[in-house]
Amino acid sequence: MDNSNLELHQDAGNEENAPQAEAAISAKHPATRSRQRRSIRRAGRRRLPDGRKRRRRWTKAKMKRKRKTVMHASLPREQPPVQAGPVVSVIIPAMNERRTIGRAVREARRIHPFVEVIVVDNGSSDGTARTAQAAGARVLTYPEPLGHDVGRRVGAEAASGRILLFLDGDMAVPSYELIPFIRAVMAGTDVALNEYSGPVKAKEVHPVVEAKHVLNTMLERPDLQGTSMTAVPHAISRRALEILGFEVLEKPPLAHAKAVVSGLAVRAVHAVEVNRLNRLRRKSGEEDPLAAVVINDHLEAIQWLTRELGPRAGHTDLHRDRHLSEVSL
Numbered sequence: 549m550d551n552s553n554l555e556l557h558q559d560a561g562n563e564e565n566a567p568q569a570e571a572a573i574s575a576k577h578p579a580t581r582s583r584q585r586r587s588i589r590r591a592g593r594r595r596l597p598d599g600r601k602r603r604r605r606w607t608k609a610k611m612k613r614k615r616k617t618v619m620h621a622s623l624p625r626e627q628p629p630v631q632a633g634p635v636v637s638v639i640i641p642a643m644n645e646r647r648t649i650g651r652a653v654r655e656a657r658r659i660h661p662f663v664e665v666i667v668v669d670n671g672s673s674d675g676t677a678r679t680a681q682a683a684g685a686r687v688l689t690y691p692e693p694l695g696h697d698v699g700r701r702v703g704a705e706a707a708s709g710r711i712l713l714f715l716d717g718d719m720a721v722p723s724y725e726l727i728p729f730i731r732a733v734m735a736g737t738d739v740a741l742n743e744y745s746g747p748v749k750a751k752e753v754h755p756v757v758e759a760k761h762v763l764n765t766m767l768e769r770p771d772l773q774g775t776s777m778t779a780v781p782h783a784i785s786r787r788a789l790e791i792l793g794f795e796v797l798e799k800p801p802l803a804h805a806k807a808v809v810s811g812l813a814v815r816a817v818h819a820v821e822v823n824r825l826n827r828l829r830r831k832s833g834e835e836d837p838l839a840a841v842v843i844n845d846h847l848e849a850i851q852w853l854t855r856e857l858g859p860r861a862g863h864t865d866l867h868r869d870r871h872l873s874e875v876s877l
Contacts, residue, residue, distance in 0.1 A: 640667045658723035
């Protein structure tokens, strides 16, 4: 560095001499001027106005922050709390559903980080249990059929989650269609129903669909239309299970009626058109073997309702006098 540059560096530390230093290099080559200006600015930052070099000063506050940073860096990070058990228990009764049970289990396992999937193998002979277990489910195997909807009660008794989601093994419902039921129960709903009411606009409405509408009308819940705990998917809270009990799950229409009468929060939360997912079990023209069973369950629910709320299930008789006097002829 020549003497002129040395003088400029020495004068740059003094703010009063900064304009003179800039003027002294203004006549030089542009590249030289740029380099010298950068050098002057760096030198100015490193020096005090009297030309002495700046020294880094450690205040008490800085030292305190330094010690705090070192101390926290040496401590292990706090680990997230360990989940004691599953939040959601998915219950899937299945009987000879080897073709669909694997996909049904895999979809169910995606709905929550802490989920258990319980498959109740209801007398299968086609390897349903092996397929479900390979997909990650806990399998409860029964060599003989338990009966329609008994698997729901068996699965609920084995479940430990705060939310119970009921599915069927004959259809694989996508996980994104199941999550709304879990969210609804987490938000305070006790019984989250499938909002799909069935093919009500068909030329001949299925008698089970009619039975669901009749029961909800008698329960003074026309807003529920044809929704019911008979249909899947549906989810219930642990609170609802404690109030209703396990045995009533074997007869979903009765559980549905008791849930409404008990004052539980029963809502239709999301529509899943299960008729498109469920493969046909019978040929066209044949009777549905389960229709009579489901209709009888609805009749039993209506019978319970009339015992609890009176012969008109709590509805008014419009002040009609039914005690007719005998007329003598």
